[in-house]
Amino acid sequence: MSALAQAGPARAGAVARPGWGAALPAAALAASAAALFAPGLGALARAWSQVEYGHGPVILILSGLIFLKILRRTPAAPAEGGRWQGLALIALAALIALGGRLAGLPEVVAYALPPWVGGVLLTGFGWRAGRRFWPVAAHLVLMLPLPGLLYWQVSSGLQLLSSNIGVALIRAAGAPALLDGNVIDLGVHKLFVAEACSGLRYLFPIMSFAFVLAVLYRGPSAHKALLMLAAAPLAVAANALRVALAGVLTSRHGAAAAQGVDHLLEGWALFALTVAALFALTALLARLGGARSLRAAMDVDLTGAGARLRQVAAARASGPMLAALALTAGAAAGWALAPERPSRSPDLAPLAAFPERLGAWRLAFARPAGQDLRAALGADEMLWRVYAPGAGPADQAVDLLIVRHEDQSRGGLHSPRICMPGGGWEVETMAPRDLGPALGGAAGLTVTRAVVRRGLDRRLVYFWFEQPGRRTPSDLAAKLGILRDGLMLGRTDGALVRLVTDAGRGADALARADARMARFLGAMGPALAPFSPAGAP
Secondary structure, eight states: OOTTTOOSOOOTTOOOOOSOTTHHHHHHHHHHHHHHTHHHHHHHHHHHTSGGGTTHHHHHHHHHHHHHHHHHTSOSSOOOSOSHHHHHHHHHHHHHHHHHHHHTOHHHHHHTHHHHHHHHHHHHHHHHHHGGGHHHHHHHGGGSOOOHHHHHHHHHHHHHHHHHHHHHHHHHTTOOOEEETTEEEOSSOEEEOOGGGSSHHHHHHHHHHHHHHHHHBOSOHHHHHHHHHHHHHHHHHHHHHHHHHHHHHHHHHOGGGGSHHHHHHHHHHHHHHHHHHHHHHHHHHHHHTTOSSHHHHBOOOOTTHHHHHHHHHHSOOOHHHHHHHHHHHHHHHHHHHSOOOOOOOOOOOOGGGSOSEETTEEEEEEOOOOHHHHHHHTOSEEEEEEEEETTOOGGGOEEEEEEEESOTTTTOOOOHHHHHHHTTOEEEEEEEEEOTGGGTSOSOOEEEEEEEEETTEEEEEEEEEEETTEEESOHHHHHHHHHHHHHHTSOOOEEEEEEEEEOOSHHHHHHHHHHHHHHHHHHHHHHHGGGOGGGOO
């Protein structure tokens, strides 16, 4: 008999007799989960300290209210349907958590929490009743931070979209504005649409509000789906309006008007406006559905939920719930008792010692790589130099950037694929290219080759990722490689190598630029090995 579903007679107004019931097993289950998911909980705490994910604790509260709302309507009866689905989901979550801990990726451990919660609910209530609680586990997904690569892709995309819409609104307000990447040129002033203004700080909270409204709404499923689908466009519109207001304020009153407290209040005001728009949409859908008012269309009554919760707490722990406890506690104990793996990170040469002469190429000058830039890239070490072929002209130079990470799981892997459009560069072409033939038939080096343009300036860009024992041009393959290396090797170090040179105009100039890159790579390749994880497997 389930500790969650069976709670004695279902008489109206019945109150469970005092007793420990399932309280002790539930406390043991929570403690075991805290031990198993400890790195993930730490990752959540760190993420929630950031503006984009500061809504995380509110998600927990709202998920609890959703649970009480569903529990109130769940009969106090023996669990119906199988419980093996819930136990299987708990086992899967435990495996994900152990894999994340083994790989040294605490975010992966955090991603196992919603399925674990869903597994516990399915195990306790049985399949037929337990699946009613799917909104609880689904809503918890919104408290999780995005994977690093996906975060930068979403953030940069929202930045560009907000910038374009914002510039259109600024012009509509009668102020001059020109967009260059994520920089809005207002004439005297320039406004940078920063990462913090990407809209992520709106997107997740608004999606959470929309989800809760959809769960509470009594109307048809099509209305619920429309509420969920409206969340993202509303968030983008709010952020574009925020950018536009900042631009108009800057244009008319100076840069200080769009900074500090005014900027923060502007952001909160627009967030409140977006939430109000969600409620207005819900009210409109309720009216179309025949409801007399928004209140009548919302199921917000929690009467009896407390008594029902006490009934659950007083019930006797069931065999399946004890099995859930055994699975969770066993996984936590297994990790605690397992011998610690020694780190296999190699002792690489410092990038400061990288040669200033590479065959016929000499160091022309070094670009500044200040602490702010290193922090933005999450770099432990960084090298940014320009090499020229002997006494050749400036347009024959090659710009070399190496960004090295000791632990790529801590927000590393910033791809030029994302940064270049944000810097105002328009991508003409971007595709992988095998440079083996160009390097004289040497072991194949596949890079991402891009031709980018900004105004009359045209550049050829090569970049790839250096990881333990291999090189890859793919952002996704590099991200998956971090997980694999953490699991198999106990290390997550890596590096980005990016080369840029002038591409000139026309096909002939581009062919010469490719030949120049090949010559530079032929000279740089042997020198790179002592500084690269790929050269030190």
